[in-house]
Amino acid sequence: MSLRIVVTVKYVPDATGDRHFADDLTVDRDDVDGLLSELDEYAVEQALQIAENADDAEVTVLTVGPEDAKDALRKALSMGADKAIHVEDDDLHGTDAIGTSLVLAKAVEKAGYDLVISGMASTDGTMGVVPALVAERLGVPQVTLLSEVSVEDGTVKGRRDGDAASEQLEAQLPAVVSVTDQSGEARYPSFKGIMAAKKKPVQSWDLSDLDIDAEEVGLDGAFTKVEAATERPARTAGTIVKDEGEGGKQLAEFLASQKFI
């Protein structure tokens, strides 16, 4: 039996660009270049490694997002994923985490899966809750925030480094996994990989393919509302001194003036 791995990936505005909000207070995706969220590259990497260690496996990358989100799929395909699914629908604009998890869960079910792998969070929304939500919806174990992961004989194992302790986790497949940026450097697409990716299949689904009503998603379906977004005022320019032998003392003087010492 082939191990069916679905990797959820997000196309996000470049964090080093000038990110801001559109007039409807959704994330502006027009003015800043987009890319595959770096944190999802770790998920693709772990999926590929698990597939390489399995007798027979297939890695599908799945994204929900606008037309340009295909770039994220292409990148994942050129890293080595076998095929891709793009869920795209105008009614998805403004979908929040709860809605996104609905679309992902429906798409994962339609695609067929033994293992879902996600990144630890998106680099734009940074909530880090979508994998837990997808697991809740699918009714399968949540094995999240792993810095180490392996799959053997239908069992997924991993290490979760929490605040108070580092935990060893174990669950039966099917399951939802998320991996951190400590899970291992993601590979760069090779030239061969980039060429091969052009021939790999990318399926497009819309909401009706997933039996989702437009009212359940998008800004209308959202469970939360951003009422105001203001740019943080630039910090007032501070004092900068050049160390000429007294830098440490000058700094101590500053800290004392602010009552820190």
Place this chain on the structure above:
Amino acid sequence: MAEVLVYVDHVDGAVRKPTLELLTLARRLGEPVAVALGNGAADTAATLAEHGAVKVLTHDASEYAEYLVVPKVDALQAAYEALSPAAVLVPSSAEGKEIAARLALRIGSGIITDAVDLEAGDEGPVATQSVFAASFTTKSRVIKGTPVITVKPNSAAVEAAPAAGAVEALSVTFSDKATGTKVTGRTPRESTGRPELTEAAIVVSGGRGVNGAENFSIIEALADQLGAAVGASRAAVDAGWYPHTNQVGQTGKSVSPQLYIANGISGAIQHRAGMQTSKTIVAVNKDAEAPIFELVDFGVVGDLFDVVPQLTEEIKTRKG
């Protein structure tokens, strides 16, 4: 008055500071009712009462330690159903966010994560969040169901507000999903004796400029003079110089102390995401062009191996 459910983060009965901050915020919205689960749950009551909990619902079962997240979601849901609260507040730890999200989905509510402030509003609580690496501040509301909101550490002051804190046993029936992910081993973090990174009033961090694990003793010495927590950039963590639990930034901890001291850290956007909301920022860097200087209240352009030990000595002298 409406009740507000507060999920308690505690270690064997010792309540962690972010939960006490949540009680301060909860009191703005209604009467705080705390939910404490697992080993030592009942021992949390006295502290919670001192900080405003009118009731403390407790439940202990081995499932909380033996299985990941879901048993806690089942319990919080049981508390929600018993109370019908006006809002549910959870500390914004990795686990807290997962618990909150699954609860929100089950009860048909929206979720807001990583709030840095909360106010009562005509149409329910308004949450302030800091987004895009803290370059924007947003005000948001949950518009469906009972608001489920997770709040970052250091978002409110801990205030004494004595209340009854009556302990009540919570009755919990675990769902069949509760035992899905087994915790087969647990290695507790070794205590460093320093304050918790996310809770500390002062954080002293080191980056690639520290240039070696052994040199982190310079950073630690300064931290100890100030009673501070030690942080590190991802470059320092990836190099193996300092543990990942101390990483500050987008994929590490997000901190908001009174004072943040960055040593040998350039100030990349992903690092800023985790420290930009600090009240006072100080940096030592030998490159005058380093972007970290755009954020500082006070900066020293110089070699940290000269500046930091001198600073540590000077503090020692001043303290007498």
